[in-house]
Amino acid sequence: MRSIIELKNVSKIYQxxxxxxKALNNVSFSIGSSDLISIMGPSGSGKSTLLDIIGLLTKPTxxxxxxxxxxxxxxxxxxxxxxxxxxxxxIFQTFNLIPRLTALENVMLPMWFAGVPDEEKKKRATxxxxxxxxxxxxxxxxxxxxxxxRQRVAIARALANNPEVILADEPxxxxxxxxxxxxxxxxxxxxxxxxxxxxxxxxxxxxxRKAKKRIKIKDGKIVKRG
Amino acid sequence: MIELVKVxxxxxxxxxxxxxxxxxxxxxxxxxxxxxxxxxxxxxxxxNQQFEMLGMDKIMIxxxxxxxPGFSGLAFGGxxxxxxxxxxxxxxGGIETVAPMIVKSATIKMxxxxxxxxxxxxxxxxxxxxxxxDMQGYKIKEGRNFMESDKxxxxxxxxxxxxxxxxxxxxxxxxxxxxxxxRVIGIMEKIGNPIDDYTITVPLEASKxxxxxxxxxxxxxxxxxxxxxxxxxxxIKQELKKDHNAEDFKLQTSEQLKDTAAxxxxxxxxxxxxxxxxxxxxxxxxIMNTMLMAVMERTREIGxxxxxxxxxxxxxxxxxxxxxxxGMIGGVLGIALGSLVSFGxxxxxxxxxxxxxxxxxxxxxxxxALLFSMVVGIISxxxxxxxxxxxxxxxxxxxx
Numbered sequence: 001m002r003s004i005i006e007l008k009n010v011s012k013i014y015q016x017x018x019x020x021x022k023a024l025n026n027v028s029f030s031i032g033s034s035d036l037i038s039i040m041g042p043s044g045s046g047k048s049t050l051l052d053i054i055g056l057l058t059k060p061t062x063x064x065x066x067x068x069x070x071x072x073x074x075x076x077x078x079x080x081x082x083x084x085x086x087x088x089x090x091i092f093q094t095f096n097l098i099p100r101l102t103a104l105e106n107v108m109l110p111m112w113f114a115g116v117p118d119e120e121k122k123k124r125a126t127x128x129x130x131x132x133x134x135x136x137x138x139x140x141x142x143x144x145x146x147x148x149x150r151q152r153v154a155i156a157r158a159l160a161n162n163p164e165v166i167l168a169d170e171p172x173x174x175x176x177x178x179x180x181x182x183x184x185x186x187x188x189x190x191x192x193x194x195x196x197x198x199x200x201x202x203x204x205x206x207x208x209r210k211a212k213k214r215i216k217i218k219d220g221k222i223v224k225r226g
Numbered sequence: 227m228i229e230l231v232k233v234x235x236x237x238x239x240x241x242x243x244x245x246x247x248x249x250x251x252x253x254x255x256x257x258x259x260x261x262x263x264x265x266x267x268x269x270x271x272x273x274n275q276q277f278e279m280l281g282m283d284k285i286m287i288x289x290x291x292x293x294x295p296g297f298s299g300l301a302f303g304g305x306x307x308x309x310x311x312x313x314x315x316x317x318x319g320g321i322e323t324v325a326p327m328i329v330k331s332a333t334i335k336m337x338x339x340x341x342x343x344x345x346x347x348x349x350x351x352x353x354x355x356x357x358x359x360d361m362q363g364y365k366i367k368e369g370r371n372f373m374e375s376d377k378x379x380x381x382x383x384x385x386x387x388x389x390x391x392x393x394x395x396x397x398x399x400x401x402x403x404x405x406x407x408x409r410v411i412g413i414m415e416k417i418g419n420p421i422d423d424y425t426i427t428v429p430l431e432a433s434k435x436x437x438x439x440x441x442x443x444x445x446x447x448x449x450x451x452x453x454x455x456x457x458x459x460x461x462i463k464q465e466l467k468k469d470h471n472a473e474d475f476k477l478q479t480s481e482q483l484k485d486t487a488a489x490x491x492x493x494x495x496x497x498x499x500x501x502x503x504x505x506x507x508x509x510x511x512x513i514m515n516t517m518l519m520a521v522m523e524r525t526r527e528i529g530x531x532x533x534x535x536x537x538x539x540x541x542x543x544x545x546x547x548x549x550x551x552x553g554m555i556g557g558v559l560g561i562a563l564g565s566l567v568s569f570g571x572x573x574x575x576x577x578x579x580x581x582x583x584x585x586x587x588x589x590x591x592x593x594x595a596l597l598f599s600m601v602v603g604i605i606s607x608x609x610x611x612x613x614x615x616x617x618x619x620x621x622x623x624x625x626x
Binding site: 055057081086092096101110160 | 229236237240526527529530531532533534535536537538539540618619620623
């Protein structure tokens with residue numbers, strides 16, 4: 001299996017006043033091209049920081065992150081943005097759709113950033129919304145949608161630029177169980193049918209168990225791999 | 227690009243009242259500038275026209291220090307100009323005619339009414355008449371112009387005819403100037419400036435008598451060849467200085483007069499436009515304030531956009547487009563409002579005063595104002611946009 005994102009001895013240290021907080025402590029970890037990984041851990045354990053670093057939203061204080069075996073240490077903000085745009089799809093607990101834009105426009109947004117031509121953008125966004133079962137609702141705004149529908153729009157948005165890795169940060173955290181199941185279903189299908197790497201941060205042990213690779217994190221350290 | 231504008235428009239519509247208020251700041255600033263520039267341009271044009279009519283081959287000499295501002299035959303101080311000066315000037319070569327003029331205020335009586343206004347004495351020989359007619363740009367509306375043999379007759383300005391006295395003053399009626407009876411022989415067409423329109427013109431000799439003076443208010447020299455004007459002017463200055471033992475007179479060619487008037491107008495215009503520009507600066511601060519608020523409110527959105535791959539440049543352009551858009555729309559509406567105001571001003575001016583200002587809204591002004599308002603929008607939006615672009619995506623995403 002080809003490794004897409006690899007963390008080597010990564011630590012992230014925050015300075016809170018005079019106190020140093022080690023959010024991550026010497027973590028090594030890799031995401032392969034068709035991995036399904038779950039990350040669990042209590043709040044404050046460093047899960048979010050781990051996801052930030054995997055998602056290239058921030059750089060580690062110590063250690064290195066490789067994307068396709070290329071070190072990212074020397075990259076500038078725009079180069080990191082380019083990798084996020086091309087290789088990573090984000091799904092957030094709170095959906096984070098742009099409220100003024102319709103479902104279709106929200107899905108088109110990453111393609112706009114990637115400079116995809118207008119026609120193609122529309123076609124692909126419509127197609128993606130159909131895949132997540134929102135074909136008839138493409139012109140609705142987030143405020144006119146249920147939580148489950150919003151999260152499905154977010155999934156379609158994450159897929160817009162055909163990324164290799166999907167990072168989902170507690171994707172069902174704000175959903176009722178039925179909507180949550182639907183979302184998980186879609187994510188698992190993406191992994192199974194399209195061989196995309198999917199990383200899910202979750203509190204839900206039953207969801208975590210569905211992953212082949214399971215990681216538990218506590219106090220900034222990986223305490224269990226399975 | 228179209229996408230950016232669409233997004234910007236949608237973002238602005240989200241906060242309609244706030245956007246409108248921000249817009250208002252720019253509209254007022256641009257409207258003030260457009261109105262002042264167009265009225266100023268109109269004045270400038272009117273003044274230039276006046277001088278074109280006057281011709282570029284004239285030299286005007288008046289008493290007073292050369293350093294005194296403007297040009298006025300009524301200036302105080304300095305030695306008076308008289309026939310001796312005329313003789314000196316006539317000896318200078320290259321001159322067509324030398325015409326003295328007297329302008330002084332006098333009491334005018336008609337029936338029981340007594341009124342003060344300006345009386346001008348001009349030479350009535352044919353060669354002078356032609357020149358003065360050209361210069362003042364006046365035409366007889368009713369009655370006739372002076373003839374060489376005329377003495378106690380008067381040509382009255384339109385204002386004198388129309389509204390100086392309770393009853394209109396008509397041709398062949400009699401008026402008393404400093405207790406001497408004059409017959410009105412002609413009425414001039416409306417010229418447009420109050421001094422000319424309220425002046426009573428009489429033959430030079432008569433004016434000397436009733437105004438009790440032999441001193442001239444102006445001497446106007448008509449130079450034969452336009453190209454020689456400055457040479458002749460220098461020579462006249464030299465000769466008069468030699469005779470007076472001092473430079474106690476003011477000498478200006480029509481070219482200089484035109485330049486002086488133009489530069490005075492330009493300065494006045496610049497001051498007003500400068501004041502208007504201050505309001506535009508305030509408008510710009512308004513944009514900056516609004517954009518800073520927008521950036522703060524949309525912190526999370528900025529985080530999301532960064533997460534899904536927007537570069538700093540892209541984030542910056544989104545916010546800059548928004549502020550430039552406010553600037554541009556403010557510019558368009560400001561130009562419209564400013565034009566309206568300036569038409570209003572020229573309309574009011576021609577209705578309530580005798581000053582006719584044709585306001586000029588040149589394409590340069592429109593394009594300039596539009597560019598300027600956009601630049602103000604972009605400059606005001608630059609700092610907020612930079613702040614948005616530089617946000618840390620992790621912090622922005624967690625913003626509550």
